[in-house]
Amino acid sequence: MNRYHILICDDEESVRESLRAYLENSYELSFAETGQEALDNISNNAFDLLIIDIKMPGISGLEAIRQIKEVKPEQKIIVLSGYESISVAEQASKYNITSYLTKPVSKDKLLKTVSESLG
Numbered sequence: 001m002n003r004y005h006i007l008i009c010d011d012e013e014s015v016r017e018s019l020r021a022y023l024e025n026s027y028e029l030s031f032a033e034t035g036q037e038a039l040d041n042i043s044n045n046a047f048d049l050l051i052i053d054i055k056m057p058g059i060s061g062l063e064a065i066r067q068i069k070e071v072k073p074e075q076k077i078i079v080l081s082g083y084e085s086i087s088v089a090e091q092a093s094k095y096n097i098t099s100y101l102t103k104p105v106s107k108d109k110l111l112k113t114v115s116e117s118l119g
Helices: 013-023 035-044 061-071 086-093 107-118
Strands: 005-009 028-032 049-053 077-081 099-102
Touching: 005 013, 005 035, 013 028, 013 107, 028 035, 035 049, 035 061, 049 061, 049 107, 061 077, 061 086, 077 086, 077 107, 086 099, 099 107
Parallel strands: 005 028, 005 049, 049 077, 077 099
Antiparallel strands: none
């Protein structure tokens, strides 16, 4: 059975490890720590879904999303942010993201959102 391949991009190791624990039994996972690393991964590989943080050093999650959508407009993206900000959500949504979650996210909420996004 082919498993969906998800790229998780977050600069916080604890967040990456939590998402790994929640998702590793059901999905193939790859990880990036920066927006630039996510861009490099996306240009060299096919991912069914990208889960990306907004606030990261260097290239922000929003800038990475903008660049990814220029070359892969169909890329499914879940934004995971520590900030429940309407303006950030609005900025992200103009790039046609699939969903927006705030940290900390529960396992049930994450699994449901990922399943619906890949659906």
